[in-house]
Amino acid sequence: MTALIEAQGVSKHYPVETGGFLRRTTIPLRAVDTVSLAVMEGETLGLVGESGCGKSTLGRLLIRLLPATTGTIRFGGNDITGLEGKALREVRRSMQIIFQDPYGALNPRMTVEDIVSEPLAIHDETAGAAKRVTDMLSLVGLPSRARERFPHEFSGGQRQRIGIARALILNPKFVVCDEPVSALDVSVQAQIVNLLQDLQGELGLTYLFIAHDLGVVKHISTRVAVMYLGKVVEVAAKHTLYAEPKHPYTRGLIASVPVTHPVQRAGGRAERKRLEGDIPSALHPPPGCRFHTRCPLVQPICRETEPAVTEPAPGHLVACHLAE
Numbered sequence: 001m002t003a004l005i006e007a008q009g010v011s012k013h014y015p016v017e018t019g020g021f022l023r024r025t026t027i028p029l030r031a032v033d034t035v036s037l038a039v040m041e042g043e044t045l046g047l048v049g050e051s052g053c054g055k056s057t058l059g060r061l062l063i064r065l066l067p068a069t070t071g072t073i074r075f076g077g078n079d080i081t082g083l084e085g086k087a088l089r090e091v092r093r094s095m096q097i098i099f100q101d102p103y104g105a106l107n108p109r110m111t112v113e114d115i116v117s118e119p120l121a122i123h124d125e126t127a128g129a130a131k132r133v134t135d136m137l138s139l140v141g142l143p144s145r146a147r148e149r150f151p152h153e154f155s156g157g158q159r160q161r162i163g164i165a166r167a168l169i170l171n172p173k174f175v176v177c178d179e180p181v182s183a184l185d186v187s188v189q190a191q192i193v194n195l196l197q198d199l200q201g202e203l204g205l206t207y208l209f210i211a212h213d214l215g216v217v218k219h220i221s222t223r224v225a226v227m228y229l230g231k232v233v234e235v236a237a238k239h240t241l242y243a244e245p246k247h248p249y250t251r252g253l254i255a256s257v258p259v260t261h262p263v264q265r266a267g268g269r270a271e272r273k274r275l276e277g278d279i280p281s282a283l284h285p286p287p288g289c290r291f292h293t294r295c296p297l298v299q300p301i302c303r304e305t306e307p308a309v310t311e312p313a314p315g316h317l318v319a320c321h322l323a324e
Helices: 055-062 083-092 112-124 130-140 144-148 156-168 187-203 214-220 238-243 248-255 300-304
Strands: 003-018 023-042 042-046 070-075 093-100 174-178 208-210 223-228 233-239 309-313 315-320
Touching: 003 055, 003 112, 023 055, 023 070, 023 174, 023 208, 023 223, 042 055, 042 214, 055 093, 055 174, 055 208, 070 208, 070 309, 083 093, 093 156, 093 208, 112 130, 112 144, 112 156, 130 144, 130 156, 187 214, 208 214, 223 238, 223 248, 233 238, 233 248
Parallel strands: 042 208, 042 223, 093 174, 174 208
Antiparallel strands: 003 023, 003 070, 223 233, 233 315, 309 315
16 A cells, blocks of 8 residues: 555654743653654544544644654655645645534634635635535535534534535545544434545545544544554554554553443453553653553563564554563
């Protein structure tokens, strides 16, 4: 498979002032730290991890909504890390995002037609805009009469469909789905996930699907990447990752997924091995492996040396000293 978008050693650090008035210093908050990741053309790469691990920041870095502190981002084989102005605008036609909150992501003062057609106006494609809006609304399951209405007149699921229509109006190749169903009811979540899958097949889209719900990620993803404290610790095909996770953190996440019958858990064990403790601060990440403060298998090397990314099986990447 061909990589549509690649991150090579990408970091995003935010300066944070600490200390008292006389001893104020600035230290970096490492939201994303030297991440290398590739999203293959036509696939859905699921991105999972606990809150605050850097998932949404990484998604925004890939589409240049945020500037990277270090590293390189390539789209379609071209380096887009330093693009500005008109050149960046041209690339952004092919990269869009669906936001998490369907209530806060839409301007309440704009009609649906204005919201969906705004990308066309930004890119000077106003010719035939009305028909394109109507066609796009139909594609996401909304009637044409919705054009004259305002966001507050719609349910959460319908608002997310409007957000999807806005993201796809320019016919992008790559779409970051930033927890697009987490704010919706369970029944509506299934409808939106199925819609995204149908649109992917019809339009040939490539997704980065960010989520907390590992069940949803397993359903929609081709491969899954796991993040912890700004680092990607494991990447594998979804069936491989769920059946044979190599990283202790991945095992803990999968063990936390509710099941109908406890004996259905991996290995047939009824007990859960819960993740214990809190995620360390991104201001002061622990040395060595960042998961060692919570890992039940921790060894002395884990506290001292950061693990390199290895490939214990074809296509299965993991950053753990004990992966073998």
